[in-house]
Amino acid sequence: MQTKFITALVIGLLLIGSSSARGPWRASESNTRGWQLMSPEERIEHQAKIRSFTKLEDCRSYQVSHHQLMEERAQQRGLAMAGGGHDICDHLKTEKPKP
Template sequence: MKLRAIIAGLVASVFLSGANGEAQAEGPWRAHEENTRGWMLMSPGERIEHQTKIRSFKDYDDCHAYQVAHHRLMQERAEGRGLKLPETGRDVCLRLLSSPDHRN
């Protein structure tokens, strides 16, 4: 009986999240190695702090200024270790431009 409940819960969660993961895309931004420049150069604590900071912004300009400073710091760390960071990536702060809290 317990196994049936677990299976039913898993099926329901897959159904509710949508086949293509759209529901997950609408959730809070999560920092990870595929979307955070310099991920491998950050400590676990810095990763958590970075994610918390990015999530806290209500204004695009403030968020973007932090993002530029973060990228600069990660670039310095990479150069110090003889590494090259990817230049591409999406601007996680763009979500704020469509936010009702955004101020021009």
């Protein structure tokens, strides 16, 4: 009985995880530069801010300032920041017309 419950719970969690991947962008440790340097409140604000952008230029401006802030925090703590990763403004790029 308990094994069935645990199995159902695991399956449910996997389904929730896969469906949320198709939903709105979610900030996480794997896609947010400086995640470990942010408070839980800052993480929520960051995610809401990214979701609110409608213009690529505004998103880029925020992205640059966020990265600078995270770099400063990392230097203060003697940490190295990982580069690269997901482009948080990618969803705002206009599609290029197909020839």
